[in-house]
Amino acid sequence: METKKRIEDNLKCIKDNIAEACQRVRRDPQEIRLVAVTKTVDINAIRALLELGHCELAESRVQELVQRNAMIKESISRHVELPGASDGNRPILPRWHMVGHLQRNKVKQLLPIVEYVHSVDSLRLAEEINTAAARLGLNDKVKIFLQVNTSQEKQKYGLAVGAVVALAEQVETLPNLQTVGLMTMAPLTGDQESCRFCFIRLREIFEEIIDRKVCGPYFRHLSMGMSQDYITAVEEGATMVRIGSALFE
Ligand SMILES: *Cc1c(COP(=O)(O)O)cnc(C)c1O
Numbered sequence: 001m002e003t004k005k006r007i008e009d010n011l012k013c014i015k016d017n018i019a020e021a022c023q024r025v026r027r028d029p030q031e032i033r034l035v036a037v038t039k040t041v042d043i044n045a046i047r048a049l050l051e052l053g054h055c056e057l058a059e060s061r062v063q064e065l066v067q068r069n070a071m072i073k074e075s076i077s078r079h080v081e082l083p084g085a086s087d088g089n090r091p092i093l094p095r096w097h098m099v100g101h102l103q104r105n106k107v108k109q110l111l112p113i114v115e116y117v118h119s120v121d122s123l124r125l126a127e128e129i130n131t132a133a134a135r136l137g138l139n140d141k142v143k144i145f146l147q148v149n150t151s152q153e154k155q156k157y158g159l160a161v162g163a164v165v166a167l168a169e170q171v172e173t174l175p176n177l178q179t180v181g182l183m184t185m186a187p188l189t190g191d192q193e194s195c196r197f198c199f200i201r202l203r204e205i206f207e208e209i210i211d212r213k214v215c216g217p218y219f220r221h222l223s224m225g226m227s228q229d230y231i232t233a234v235e236e237g238a239t240m241v242r243i244g245s246a247l248f249e
Helices: 003-025 043-051 062-081 104-110 123-136 161-172 192-211 230-235
Strands: 033-037 056-059 095-098 114-120 142-148 177-184 221-223 240-243
Touching (some): 056 062, 062 095, 062 104, 114 123, 114 177
Parallel strands (some): 142 177
């Protein structure tokens, strides 16, 4: 099947599943943003997605994010030069989410491009982002999520459950950062009950931060749910789901 058609069908299927999950738990589907994780796909698939009007993209590595962003920009500028190509339908630009582990030495490269960093899991990284944002003279605060290791698997990135509130408090003192929510990855076994357990745990920490007024009014997102478990995540309160394979395969 043609790439674009396949992605369009997958997109519809995912949106339908989200809508059904919302209905079960009486949520408004508008509250949930679908972030397309493009790490496994080629530039044509990304273009197809943008043409379908979907602009929220995610990568898990800085290098790829930077390269793909440049490729898309280049391809769009070429497209616009074609006669008639810009009539009425301006190509939309991607809005990038960084969802993978972030090394401090890559921050400077990333910040001018990215809109959300989902993977802040240490004070040192938060401070690096704060300093780099000041040096780059960015107009807006950098929107970040604190990543939590809710499954407590040793090999995983993310803060220990008990360390999240304290880091949230410290990040509030950094003027160029805005903590918009919490992010987690459930175990990759796909067992829905263990996934649900992780999502509930993330929501509990989220509610604690809200109750204690640690963060400002922008703290309202739960970034949880991937291809294997996004339906469960929506049932448990996700506001951003990060989906790759279910969208592109
Ligand atoms: C790859 C990735 C996803 C998407 O995974 P799929 O199973 O392809 O949907 C989501 N979040 C993070 C952090 C990832 O690295």
